[in-house]
Structures are given as C-alpha cells and as structure tokens.
Amino acid sequence: MSYAPGQTVGPFFHLGLPFEGGNLLVPAGYPDAVRLHGRVLDGEGTPVPDALIELWQAGPDGRVPRATGSIRRDGFTFTGWGRAQTDGDGHYWFSTLTPGPAEPGRRPFFAVTIFARGLTDRLFTRAYLPGSEPDGLLDGLEPERRATLITTREQRGLLFDIHLQGEGETVFLSYPRQAR
Amino acid sequence: MTTQADIYREIDELRGSGGPQPRRDYPPYRSSVLRYPTRDLHQVDPEGVELWAPCFGAADIDDAEADLTIQRSGEPLGERIIVTGRVTDGDGRPVRHQLVEIWQANASGRYWHQRDQHPAPLDPNFIGAGRCLTDGDGVYTFRTVKPGAYPWRNHVNAWRPAHIHFSLFGTDFTQRLVTQMYFPGDPLFDLDPIYQSVTDPKARELLVAAYDHSVTTPERSLGYRWDIVLSGTHRTPLEES
Ligand SMILES: [Fe+2]
Numbered sequence: 001m002s003y004a005p006g007q008t009v010g011p012f013f014h015l016g017l018p019f020e021g022g023n024l025l026v027p028a029g030y031p032d033a034v035r036l037h038g039r040v041l042d043g044e045g046t047p048v049p050d051a052l053i054e055l056w057q058a059g060p061d062g063r064v065p066r067a068t069g070s071i072r073r074d075g076f077t078f079t080g081w082g083r084a085q086t087d088g089d090g091h092y093w094f095s096t097l098t099p100g101p102a103e104p105g106r107r108p109f110f111a112v113t114i115f116a117r118g119l120t121d122r123l124f125t126r127a128y129l130p131g132s133e134p135d136g137l138l139d140g141l142e143p144e145r146r147a148t149l150i151t152t153r154e155q156r157g158l159l160f161d162i163h164l165q166g167e168g169e170t171v172f173l174s175y176p177r178q179a180r
Numbered sequence: 181m182t183t184q185a186d187i188y189r190e191i192d193e194l195r196g197s198g199g200p201q202p203r204r205d206y207p208p209y210r211s212s213v214l215r216y217p218t219r220d221l222h223q224v225d226p227e228g229v230e231l232w233a234p235c236f237g238a239a240d241i242d243d244a245e246a247d248l249t250i251q252r253s254g255e256p257l258g259e260r261i262i263v264t265g266r267v268t269d270g271d272g273r274p275v276r277h278q279l280v281e282i283w284q285a286n287a288s289g290r291y292w293h294q295r296d297q298h299p300a301p302l303d304p305n306f307i308g309a310g311r312c313l314t315d316g317d318g319v320y321t322f323r324t325v326k327p328g329a330y331p332w333r334n335h336v337n338a339w340r341p342a343h344i345h346f347s348l349f350g351t352d353f354t355q356r357l358v359t360q361m362y363f364p365g366d367p368l369f370d371l372d373p374i375y376q377s378v379t380d381p382k383a384r385e386l387l388v389a390a391y392d393h394s395v396t397t398p399e400r401s402l403g404y405r406w407d408i409v410l411s412g413t414h415r416t417p418l419e420e421s
Binding site for chain 1: 199200201202203204206209211212213214215216217218219221222223224225226227228229230231232233234235236237238239240241270279281282283285291292293295296307308309310311345347353354356357358359360374375377378383384386387408409410411412413414
C-alpha cells in the first residue's frame, strides 16, 4: 500500500489553515442559522487550545452541496464546508444550517474531522442530530458510546463536545478503504 | 530531563510496531500522551456527505498564492525551490481541481507564528503559507524557499528535520490528509519522533520528496518532486457527476 501517511498538524497550523469566515457556513444571525459548538478535551479533561475542526454537511434539504466558494464566501451560497480553530478554552463554533436526512427516515449528521498538535493523524467522527430514527452506526454501539456522537439541542444551536481520550471518549471512525 | 538518547531508545523499541499510518499512541512524541484515543477506531461504511468532498474553485484562490516568494515587497532569504507533484487517489485516478494548502518555517527555521519565539530571525519577506488547486491532471506546484530545521521542546536538544506541512482533500471525505513533506537525506530523520511515528520504514519514505533536476530552473530554483497517493474512494465512477 503506497498511501501517503498522515502527520500531525503541529502547533503552527494557524499560519496555513484557518481563514477569515471559515466557521461561518452561513452568516451568524442568518434567519435559520444554528450554532454548532463544543469543546475539545484531552484525557484529563483539560481543554485543547490548539485543535482544528472541519465540518462537512448536507443542506437542510439533505442534498450534498457541490458549490465552490468556501474560502471566499459570498454570504449567499451554502457550500456545506467550514473550518474552525479552538480558542484558549478549547472551544470551537460554527454558524451553519441544520442538515436534512440523506433519505427520508434517516438520522442526519455532520461529518467532522479533528486535527490537533499531539494527534499524529486526523480523526473522523459524526455529530448526529438528536432524534429517534434508526441508524446503522448508532444502533450498533453501547449507550454510553452512542451518546458521544449525538449533539445536545440548545435554544439556538447544538452542542458537541469532543473527548479525545479517556472517560467519555468520543467514538472515532475509520472507513473501509483507508490504510491502517 | 529527557535526552535525545532516551527518545531514541523509545523510538527504537517501537520500530515496525505500527502499520503504514502513524501510530496514534506514540509516547516518544510527548504531546500525544493525553490526546490519542485509546479505543480502536470504529469502522463504518461511508454514507451521504462522507461519499463526497467539498468543492473549491478558481474564485476561492488567487494563482499568486502558490508562490510564497512574492507575497511581500521583497525577495525572501534562503534557497529558492519549486515543489511539485501529482495527487492521485488509491485507485490511481488524478485528484483534479482540488485544494492543496501548505505552511512552513522560513529559511532560518522560524515560523511566522506567535507561538514560535525561538531566537532565529523572522524574514519580513517570507510568511510561509500558500495554497493552490491541482490542475486537470492532479498536479500541484508551489514556489517557495527551503525551510530550515528548527528546535522544539519535546526533549532536550530536540530538532525537527526540515519539512513543509501539506493539507490535501480527495474526491471523498474519507481521503482527507494532513501530512508533512521532508527533504532527502536529512540527518535528523532518525532522531525525530514525529517522522518516526510512522514506524514502517517503507511508508515513512513516502513522506520524502525527491530532488528532480528536470524541475530545477536555470539560475533560479532547485526542484523537488513529491507525488501523493490518497486512500481509496468509496464512490463508484458511475456516481461521478
Ligand atoms: Fe512544522
């Protein structure tokens, strides 16, 4: 297998990766905007101030966006992709729209990628909307593990903490065609 | 106080213990100790958005962003280089018109970043970040200067081999890759716990660019070639739009 190995994003990724408005998939204050946010925590529950979160999601209609313009946003086009760095308190946030189901009866989720100094490779996970629809991934997990993948509804958004290690460790995902 | 000899011993004990990707649990890289997931990754079949990657276009980027030597009013110091290569997926298909981002230290080994306070000079003419889209054949090209090695605080007298950080997208979400490109023959390879976190030597070598004289330009820049293979796609060609 000749797949290029990953390497840590390191402590200086702010130089190359975050960009103005990266966390604003829709402008904050847009009529249907929700805040998806949370903290990234290490194995001792300490906030991780040098993590980067990427969000990739369907629109409210459940369709996968194919529009360009995530880096230079025009304020009108929903591209479905964003990037947010954690602050000194390990907190990240996105202003976005609630994704719809890919097919009727499916539980919608945000696809999430996590990078951090100290992580030798990126991690993937899903942040699901709260709900009761059956789901192939969630239904196969023990309740405590399942809970790590489900966002908590708040008045104006959705809360999704990411526990890199230890108690309440988030379920991180791999996919069949990746090298392990 | 952890010495280079201590770290080297730890690196040695873990040699060949992991697969073709870096070990997530890799104590010689001290910052990983409280940050790696202890549970196995949960394998899942990608669905919905995971079968697609975000799209970037010409409006997202200026062509000039691929040239890190022209971002300021003057010429940066250091050895001018061209780094080019082809991005393909695990099935050998070029990854076309997709985003590639890089960031790096300057020729003295100093980053344009608040957290890098080690006493090597900043270069007012070099910031060290660039991006481009691959062309119709999956090829990217950056013009920059060769970054210097730099010290870090993993252990006493720890130095990173010269490297350029790369961020890549594929044609589906699962192919997302952030990695580092190294230069051939660096004497610091054996001592570096980040490079060595990939414990399979064959896989590790995939991170090292090759000097390529056909990329070198007369009286201007030395050329390096670094081709990148991402993992396999999960979408069948029929689903391509
Ligand atoms: Fe670096």
